[in-house]
Amino acid sequence: MATTVIATLMAMKHKPDNDKGPQVLAVTWTLLSVSTVVLAGRLYSKGVKTRRLYWDDGLMVTALLLGYLHACFITVAEEHGLGRHIVYLTPQQRGHTLRWGMATLAPAFLSPMFGRMGFCITMLFLTGTDPRVKKWPVWVFIVLQFLVNVTGVILFFTQCGTNLYVIWDPDKEYLYFDVCMNAKIQTYFQYANGAFNTLTDFYLTLLPAILIEHTRLSLKNKIGLACLLCLSVLAMIASIVKTTEARVLSEIIDYTYDLTPYIVWIVVELNVVIIISSIPLLRPLFKRNPRKLEAHVMRKWEISTSNSIFSKIGAKETLSQVDSEEENLTERPTSTPIGGSSDAAIHITQEVEVTYEPSNLPFVHAALVGLVQGEIQNPKLVKR
Incomplete structure (x- = not known):
């Protein structure tokens, strides 16, 4: 195994010293800015119209804060060499990049988890207006979201037992294959985790459609509401792409370069979840001439x-x-x-x-x- 790693590293010296770091930062902070504006609009809308904030809002704010933590970790990792081939980094740069790159994965799991849980709470409120729709499946997805994603965080940070430092410590990295679990286990779990998150997004796309269908709104109004409430299909697409990129977790040689597509899709997913969960609640800010109600x-x-x-x-x-x-x-x-x-x-x-x-x-x-x-x-x- 060690011989294979050395041969691969030697072959990398013939590759140009490309740097994907700036592109990763541009995507990260641009999407996070959009999420911040949309969530601020949501909080303003609910705060002004109802003079209250609710559990779903608290969960979405938590998701955004974790998104900022994720972005800060990415920024620090990029300064040390994230986005470049590992062969062009000094041992110290490689160690810092891997350390901060690994730190990004905790908020990467938890931010979209809180975002999906927040939207599930919103859907719990909405299903309360329609006795024909059962609430218990929503609760099942809330509980499983927490269990599956927290398990993913625990599994990742315990993959080497108490010796996690061997991943980033240049003087100890030779111990990796002796003390850490097979990297393919991480990949397989991420496939399962991604599949479940995709299933959750599919359910959160289908449930609003059922609620809309049960009303007697005009077709035009139904389509308009569907465009607002069924946007989880976008999160589902992002989750599918991110899941396919999880294969990089078993490619442990050129982490600093190979992780960048996976990180980008993590960024896309967590921000899309925040944005699509908040857009429906912006409606009062743009509604004109509301009809008077009985x-x-x-x-x-x-x-x-x-x-x-x-x-x-x-x-x-x-x-x-x-x-x-x-x-x-x-x-x-x-x-x-x-x-x-x-x-x-x-x-x-x-x-x-x-x-x-x-x-x-x-x-x-x-x-x-x-x-x-x-x-x-x-x-x-x-x-x-």
């Missing part, structure tokens, strides 16, 4: 949000209007004069207290993405 239906979603992740206010705290131009349903005190309209007349004041049902998050989120319009136009579809 009072008995509006009351379904002008409701308490006391169970919000960031809320500690009691159950009678009311939700602000999702559409600012819609009617204010709160009844105000009324006065009735006795004895004519004279200034000296006696006025009887009646105060009417309007209270709302306990938290009903499904209709809040359905209103934000547009699904609630189908319920309003067709009262028979309102949650029974």
Whole structure:
């Protein structure tokens, strides 16, 4: 094995000293900037319209923060030689590059995991408006997302037991084949992990389509909603490509160069997950001339949000209007004069207290993405 490695390294000296590092950084920070803008729009939309943030928002923020951590690790690794053939790096450069390159893989697993879990929570809210759609499959995917991806992180960082340093330490790298598990195990697990993430994205594409089909919106509106809610198909494509690139994990010789396509597709996947999960909730920012809703239906979603992740206010705290131009349903005190309209007349004041049902998050989120319009136009579809 050692002879094969040496022969391969000698052959690399005939290759040009190409550097893919700058391209990796350009893709990484450009996509991360787009994700930041889209997620900021999501938080602004929900914060202004509902005055609350929810569990799905917290998970998406966590995904973005891990994305930044991933980008910072990539930047440091690139400074030491990520993107160049390993034969052109000094032992110190090679050690630092491999060390920081390995560090990128923890947030690479966890960022899209939190992003998918966040979108699953959003779908849990939306399925609450349709009793025909079961929630338990969503919970299954949430739990399995956590278990499968965390297992991947643990497996990667324990592949050499307590001797992980042999991967990047130039003085100890000769011990790799003695103390570390076969690199193909990592590759096979990443194939399985990628297949499961792809399955999750497929489910998150199919589920919104079912919810949309159950409404009686016009075909035009259904297509529009599908374009917003079924974007997980893009994450599915990115996951498939990234999974095929996982073969590089068993090619342990020229890591600093061969890892770059895999890293790029990790970057694409984690940012696509954040972006496509947030785009549907940008809808209130672009909606024009919202129609006025009937009072008995509006009351379904002008409701308490006391169970919000960031809320500690009691159950009678009311939700602000999702559409600012819609009617204010709160009844105000009324006065009735006795004895004519004279200034000296006696006025009887009646105060009417309007209270709302306990938290009903499904209709809040359905209103934000547009699904609630189908319920309003067709009262028979309102949650029974």
